[in-house]
Amino acid sequence: MPEGHTIHALAGRLNRAFAGGSVRVTSPQGRFAGGAQILDRRVLVEAGAWGKNLFVEFDGDAWLHVHLGLIGLFPVVPLPEDLRGADPEDIPTTGAVRLRIVGDGHVADLRGPMTCALVTGDEIAAFTRRLGPDPLRPDADPDLGWAKLSRSTRPIAELLMDQAVLAGVGNVYRCEVLFRHRVDPMRPGKEIRQSTWRAIWDDLAAMLPLGVVYHQILTMDDQIEAAQAEIAAGQAPRHTADLTGERLGDHFERRFFLYKRTGEPCLVCGSKVRSKPLAGRTLYWCGRCQRRR
Numbered sequence: 001m002p003e004g005h006t007i008h009a010l011a012g013r014l015n016r017a018f019a020g021g022s023v024r025v026t027s028p029q030g031r032f033a034g035g036a037q038i039l040d041r042r043v044l045v046e047a048g049a050w051g052k053n054l055f056v057e058f059d060g061d062a063w064l065h066v067h068l069g070l071i072g073l074f075p076v077v078p079l080p081e082d083l084r085g086a087d088p089e090d091i092p093t094t095g096a097v098r099l100r101i102v103g104d105g106h107v108a109d110l111r112g113p114m115t116c117a118l119v120t121g122d123e124i125a126a127f128t129r130r131l132g133p134d135p136l137r138p139d140a141d142p143d144l145g146w147a148k149l150s151r152s153t154r155p156i157a158e159l160l161m162d163q164a165v166l167a168g169v170g171n172v173y174r175c176e177v178l179f180r181h182r183v184d185p186m187r188p189g190k191e192i193r194q195s196t197w198r199a200i201w202d203d204l205a206a207m208l209p210l211g212v213v214y215h216q217i218l219t220m221d222d223q224i225e226a227a228q229a230e231i232a233a234g235q236a237p238r239h240t241a242d243l244t245g246e247r248l249g250d251h252f253e254r255r256f257f258l259y260k261r262t263g264e265p266c267l268v269c270g271s272k273v274r275s276k277p278l279a280g281r282t283l284y285w286c287g288r289c290q291r292r293r
């Protein structure tokens with residue numbers, strides 16, 4: 001399941017390829033034919049993300065809501081010269097394409113989404129009211145997440161994955177951020193200190209944008225520092241060539257405090273990293289280091 005930063009990155013790619021221009025919209029597979037017909041030839045105003053949900057605004061209060069789910073893909077690729085201006089049906093498809101967006105120079109094919117729906121602005125507002133705050137959104141209010149978390153008897157490691165409490169955080173960030181603050185993952189939300197929640201929130205708000213820029217989850221202090229320094233110096237990788245969102249090779253070495261390190265020594269105290277299923281995903285933690293609440 002993609003974490004929220006990948007959906008924000010996808011929104012950025014859609015904007016760079018299509019925003020401000022009129023687009024052709026089709027459903028080669030046919031399952032979104034009615035919605036595609038309504039969106040066809042409208043101006044794609046802007047794409048945005050809230051957690052793992054993608055919202056694309058078209059002129060005339062028409063919105064597309066996409067959730068990729070476990071297997072969905074939405075690559076944005078440049079059109080070869082000879083296909084620019086071609087009819088969308090004349091561009092070859094691979095697999096079952098639910099939704100296709102074609103602009104002047106790019107095509108985006110959505111395959112296998114959990115959700116692909118035509119909605120109104122009001123429906124989006126109603127939907128996002130049920131979602132927790134997303135640290136990648138400038139309008140995010142961490143107190144809304146705290147209000148839910150601090151009333152819950154469920155473990156914090158479960159609550160951090162609950163999209164109604166906090167939107168966009170997946171398994172890697174939840175494990176790593178709990179370790180970074182030495183928080184006991186099994187502590188019920190209502191026993192967590194507000195200052196702990198705030199520290200976790202601020203940390204995620206600092207780490208997630210690095211995931212958007214580098215297409216890589218960075219949680220190690222040295223890598224976070226290096227990435228922030230590169231960005232500050234204007235030396236972060238450029239996005240112009242990586243519209244597809246495919247992995248382009250890791251810019252930083254792929255390493256974490258705990259993630260997928262079951263049985264290996266904790267990088268801080270040396271005791272064995274533990275793991276067990278929690279909220280549908282494998283939780284990794286250090287029983288010695290993580291005692292705080």
Ligand SMILES: [Zn+2]
Pocket residue numbers: 266267268269270271286287288289290
């Ligand atoms: Zn440890």
